[in-house]
Amino acid sequence: MGTVDIPGVMLTPLKSIFHPKGDVFHAMKTGDPGFTGFGEAYFSTVNHGDVKGWKKHRRMTLNLVVPAGEIWFVLHDDRNGSPAKDSFFDVTLSPGNYQRLTIPPGIWVGFKGLGKQLNLLLNLADLEHDPAESENIPLDRIPFDWSRK
Numbered sequence: 311m312g313t314v315d316i317p318g319v320m321l322t323p324l325k326s327i328f329h330p331k332g333d334v335f336h337a338m339k340t341g342d343p344g345f346t347g348f349g350e351a352y353f354s355t356v357n358h359g360d361v362k363g364w365k366k367h368r369r370m371t372l373n374l375v376v377p378a379g380e381i382w383f384v385l386h387d388d389r390n391g392s393p394a395k396d397s398f399f400d401v402t403l404s405p406g407n408y409q410r411l412t413i414p415p416g417i418w419v420g421f422k423g424l425g426k427q428l429n430l431l432l433n434l435a436d437l438e439h440d441p442a443e444s445e446n447i448p449l450d451r452i453p454f455d456w457s458r459k
Contacts, residue, residue, distance in 0.1 A: 363420020
């Protein structure tokens with residue numbers, strides 16, 4: 311398991327098992343770091359070159375896995391009192407860099423599709439979706455150069 315400079319954010323290496331008829335990609339078990347409960351699991355896609363974000367959850371912990379394609383995640387910590395306040399963290403996840411990104415409540419997240427085909431992410435969230443629980447802002451509200459990748 312890897313940690314990053316933003317408190318509560320974790321990168322956890324995952325197992326993928328090659329099989330000639332189709333591979334197996336592990337995602338999460340109840341005893342894994344980052345597991346705080348189960349609310350729902352859903353898949354989301356992001357088109358090549360498109361950016362989704364910025365979004366911040368007030369109570370939900372996200373556990374993001376990319377079993378297909380390549381997605382660049384950027385996190386921004388603006389939490390008052392955080393030792394990482396105003397810092398950024400970024401990571402690109404894919405089957406070639408197969409890890410789970412755990413994001414605690416209060417962290418802004420955006421992501422960009424880098425793969426030319428299907429870019430698929432799985433979110434194993436600890437709460438069911440509640441639109442009143444999250445906040446969205448336009449990309450230009452947090453200065454970040456999305457053209458770097």
